[in-house]
Amino acid sequence: MTIVKRFIAGAVCPRCGEMDTLKMYRDESREYRECVxxxxSDSMALDGSDQPEGELDTRVNRGGKVELEPAQPLNFVANPGSTKH
Structure with missing residues (x-):
């Protein structure tokens, strides 16, 4: 049996957050998803009976310190030539 892997249009990977990188395929009893x-990767029984084991490790819940770049404030000045207030 030849396995055909197809991309899922518009799907976002739960781990890396990239769009259009997930592909899926099936065998007789399971459906699989993989990110390129x-x-x-994960799988699920075709009857929907599987439950995830624990919490999925994602880019949001990974441990570690997040380094943010310092932000520069923006100053908006009204057009001095404008007559409207």
Whole structure:
């Protein structure tokens, strides 16, 4: 049996957050998803009976300190030539 892997249009990977990188395929009893950018993969029984084991490791809930770049404030000045207030 040849397995045909198809991309899921518009799908966002739950691990890396990239759009249009998930592909899916099936066998007789399971449906599989894989991301082509990161190492994410999962599967589910076709009858929907599987429940995820624990929390999925995503870019949001990973541990570690997040480094933010300092933000520069923007000052908006009204057009001095304008007569409307």
């Amino acid at each position: 950018r990161c190492d994410f």
